[in-house]
Amino acid sequence: MECSSNRHAFVFLFWLVFLSPLVCSQLYYNFYDTTCPSMTRIVRYNVFSAMANETRIAASLLRLHFHDCFVNGCDGSVLLDDTSTLKGEKNALPNRNSIRGFEVIDKIKSDLEVACPSTVSCADILALAAREAVNLSRGxxxxxxxxxxxxxxASESEANNLPSPFESIENITAKFISKGLEVKDVAVLSGAHTFGFAQCFTFKPRLFNFGGSGQSDPSLDTSLHKNIVNNAGLLQSDQALLGDNRTASFVNNYSKWPLLFFRDFAVSVEKMGRIGVLTGQQGQIRKNCRVVN
Structure with missing residues (x-):
């Protein structure tokens, strides 16, 4: 018995000593509890204020988080402005005149710099602002x-390769899997369209010139998954979810049980928020989210 106890103690010490760097490099739910206890309140207040002026900003903040994580990981790179030595992501084709909400992030960062200078990263602000935007939208x-x-x-070239509503479901799924996500996450995160508005150019071909025919898409008859089941998914990529054997069952289940979708959506967004993160001594804490220190 004593030998067994010693062995267990050794195993515990081995994991504690040799693997502690891995543990230290992970993300923590209480990371700012002592260094910036007012952080969550500041983020939520600013998102609430922005939504009071324009409800559509909620979808924009969620989209910013998505576009950030899918390029270089969740590192706030989408927020960087172009400089003479850096070609940012804001002018990539999927982002140009499309992504928005930068001023909200700027205001949050400014308030946090007053409350706890050089402490909260822009990448964490994006992740929290997305959560608050969804939750304040009754999500x-x-x-x-x-x-x-x-x-x-930042990488404009990688941003040009973001998943597009014009792509096949096969290509979109491949891009998700390349980031460590799963087929289920494709179906779940597509539900983000429930929280926002699609730009006209992303669905105009379905209305007026589907497949170059000069006619509307015959399957186009808004919760997203219920609409897809009823052939009313606005974006072609969304409607394709029902026609793919890998995602159809998820769409059907989420259309019947919205609470199941809410649960899985939360899990998938949290998983997305871990893509390629920088932790520990990697990267930096920007003082201004638009420029490198």
Whole structure:
């Protein structure tokens, strides 16, 4: 018995000593509890104020988080402005005149710099603002693990390869899987369209010139998954979810049980928020989300 206890103690010490760097590099739900206890309140107040002026900003903040995480990981790179030495992501084709909400992030960062200078990363602000935007829109709430650091580079070329509503479901799924996500996450995160408005150019071909025919899409007859089941998914990529054997069952289930969708959506967004994060001594904590320190 004593030998067994010693062995267990050794195993515990081995994991504690040799794997502690891995543990330290992870994200934590209580990361700012002592260094910036007012952080969540400041983020929520600013998102609430922005939504009071324009409800559509909620979808924009969620989209910013998505576009950030899918390029270089969740490192706040989408927020960087172009400079003479850096070609940012804002002018990539999927982002140009499309992504918005930067002023809201700027205001949150400004308030946090007063409350706790050089402490909260822009990447964490994006993750929290997305959660607050969804929750204040009567969507689900999920705990956001924190401790991301901000990147010092951006990639317009990678941003040009973001999943597009014009792509086949096969291509979109491949891009999700390349980020460590799963087929289920494709069906779930497509539900983000429930919280926002699609731009006209993303669905205009379905209305007026589907497949170059000069006619509307015959399957086009708004919760997203219920609409898809009823052939009313606005974006072609959304409607394709029902025609793919890998995602059809998810669409059908979410159309019947919205609470199931809320639960899985929270899980998928939290998982997305861990893509390629910088932690520990990696990256930096930007003082201004638009520029590298």
């Amino acid at each position: 689900p709430f999920w705990p956001v693990p924190l401790g991301r650091r901000d990147g010092t580079t």
